[in-house]
Amino acid sequence: MGRRADHTPEQLRALVLDAARKIVAAEGERALTTRRIAQDIGYTSGTLYNVFKDRDDLILALNGATLDELFAAVSGTARGADVEKRLRALARAYIGFVRAQPQLWSLIFEHSRATPEPDWYPPKVARVFGVMEETLAPLYGEAARRDCAQAARMLWASLHGMCVLESKGALAMPATTLVDGLIRHFIAGHEVLAGGGRRKA
Amino acid sequence: MGRRADHTPEQLRALVLDAARKIVAAEGERALTTRRIAQDIGYTSGTLYNVFKDRDDLILALNGATLDELFAAVSGTARGADVEKRLRALARAYIGFVRAQPQLWSLIFEHSRATPEPDWYPPKVARVFGVMEETLAPLYGEAARRDCAQAARMLWASLHGMCVLESKGALAMPATTLVDGLIRHFIAGHEVLAGGGRRKA
DNA sequence: GCGGGTACTGAACAGCGCTCAATTGCTTGC
DNA sequence: GCAAGCAATTGAGCGCTGTTCAGTACCCGC
Numbered sequence: 001m002g003r004r005a006d007h008t009p010e011q012l013r014a015l016v017l018d019a020a021r022k023i024v025a026a027e028g029e030r031a032l033t034t035r036r037i038a039q040d041i042g043y044t045s046g047t048l049y050n051v052f053k054d055r056d057d058l059i060l061a062l063n064g065a066t067l068d069e070l071f072a073a074v075s076g077t078a079r080g081a082d083v084e085k086r087l088r089a090l091a092r093a094y095i096g097f098v099r100a101q102p103q104l105w106s107l108i109f110e111h112s113r114a115t116p117e118p119d120w121y122p123p124k125v126a127r128v129f130g131v132m133e134e135t136l137a138p139l140y141g142e143a144a145r146r147d148c149a150q151a152a153r154m155l156w157a158s159l160h161g162m163c164v165l166e167s168k169g170a171l172a173m174p175a176t177t178l179v180d181g182l183i184r185h186f187i188a189g190h191e192v193l194a195g196g197g198r199r200k201a
Numbered sequence: 202m203g204r205r206a207d208h209t210p211e212q213l214r215a216l217v218l219d220a221a222r223k224i225v226a227a228e229g230e231r232a233l234t235t236r237r238i239a240q241d242i243g244y245t246s247g248t249l250y251n252v253f254k255d256r257d258d259l260i261l262a263l264n265g266a267t268l269d270e271l272f273a274a275v276s277g278t279a280r281g282a283d284v285e286k287r288l289r290a291l292a293r294a295y296i297g298f299v300r301a302q303p304q305l306w307s308l309i310f311e312h313s314r315a316t317p318e319p320d321w322y323p324p325k326v327a328r329v330f331g332v333m334e335e336t337l338a339p340l341y342g343e344a345a346r347r348d349c350a351q352a353a354r355m356l357w358a359s360l361h362g363m364c365v366l367e368s369k370g371a372l373a374m375p376a377t378t379l380v381d382g383l384i385r386h387f388i389a390g391h392e393v394l395a396g397g398g399r400r401k402a
Numbered sequence: 403g404c405g406g407g408t409a410c411t412g413a414a415c416a417g418c419g420c421t422c423a424a425t426t427g428c429t430t431g432c
Numbered sequence: 433g434c435a436a437g438c439a440a441t442t443g444a445g446c447g448c449t450g451t452t453c454a455g456t457a458c459c460c461g462c
Binding site: 204 | 417418419420421422425426427428429
């Protein structure tokens with residue numbers, strides 16, 4: 001064969017990522033080989049290298065897409081109700097995503113890159129992350145932005161840990177139960193620390 | 202070559218695991234190949250299969266050894282002082298281990314096995330985990346064992362999440378800072394929930 | 403309709419996990 | 433002290449991987 005031009009480079013990228021997504025979702029990272037992707041979309045593996053630097057680059061792009069999905073799943077939860085309820089809704093949305101797509105989600109964290117991540121990647125993480133900060137904002141005054149950011153990171157990391165351990169089957173109870181406890185303790189503790197005493201939260 | 206018997210099977214296992222440990226600690230999972238291990242200990246890769254079922258089995262054994270080290274690092278922290286201080290000490294020991302051996306620690310969670318884990322593995326995890334439950338026990342009566350187990354899992358998972366994200370560089374602040382906040386909120390919240398109201402912790 | 407440029411292929415390379423026939427040295431029975 | 437047998441180890445080799453690249457066959461502008 002020679003030149004085909006059935007697809008523009010953008011279409012081809014999308015095609016590859018879509019195939020990769022399906023493979024990982026169904027069979028996990030180990031099944032994600034260049035030959036397999038190529039076969040699924042009717043090309044050969046060499047063609048992938050016109051459109052991705054290497055396998056790591058492809059996985060990074062896939063992870064970017066997964067982060068976008070995750071953001072979509074989580075960003076609608078911060079409306080109405082009180083902070084505790086919103087936190088619970090946010091946590092449930094996150095856990096729900098992880099349960100629906102454990103393999104894709106795992107790929108984000110399990111894959112250890114050889115190369116440093118490119119500039120476009122950290123903002124995608126930060127955007128998902130920012131939802132927690134927004135949800136938490138009503139608890140903190142304008143002056144306590146720093147405390148809010150810290151609390152958001154704390155809760156997010158905790159939620160993350162529960163999802164990791166649940167998806168490994170190491171929890172022996174649902175992540176939702178644990179995260180409810182976490183939120184309850186956090187809210188109760190916050191009222192004591194911020195309201196009563198003079199210690200910063 | 203033929204029969205050598207320079208080492209007993211047990212010695213050989215230890216030799217392999219030691220070499221594997223060094224390779225992972227220094228260069229990460231990607232560098233852990235059977236040929237590389239064999240070369241480092243003066244055998245050929247085929248010999249490893251006398252002593253381990255396959256690469257997954259070898260990694261599982263290495264992870265078991267890492268869990269033993271982790272337990273040793275963490276088990277001495279629950280003595281004296283009040284619960285909050287002990288929690289902090291425990292968390293710092295855990296974080297310290299992760300910072301000292303990020304690659305070995307990551308291997309425990311990043312490696313996705315094809316086969317289910319053998320019987321001897323879960324107790325090693327549970328033992329590390331149990332330290333948190335012991336540390337937390339004074340906060341809960343004999344009757345509230347369940348609450349204690351749940352709180353322990355919650356805190357452990359949270360601590361875990363912070364370590365994961367710190368070792369990925371996704372935290373933008375030290376895990377120790379976050380975990381201190383977590384413990385402070387937990388203790389304050391616990392006093393409210395258990396002491397004041399009638400809600401279970 | 404023809405030339406130039408390029409998207410694509412397919413063969414090839416090095417290395418991977420893993421297997422197994424062949425080998426070679428130890429060990430045991432005599 | 434020697435032979436026979438046993439088993440630990442090798443090394444070649446299989447099928448796979450990611451990655452590269454010369455060559456080709458096609459599309460497009462002229």
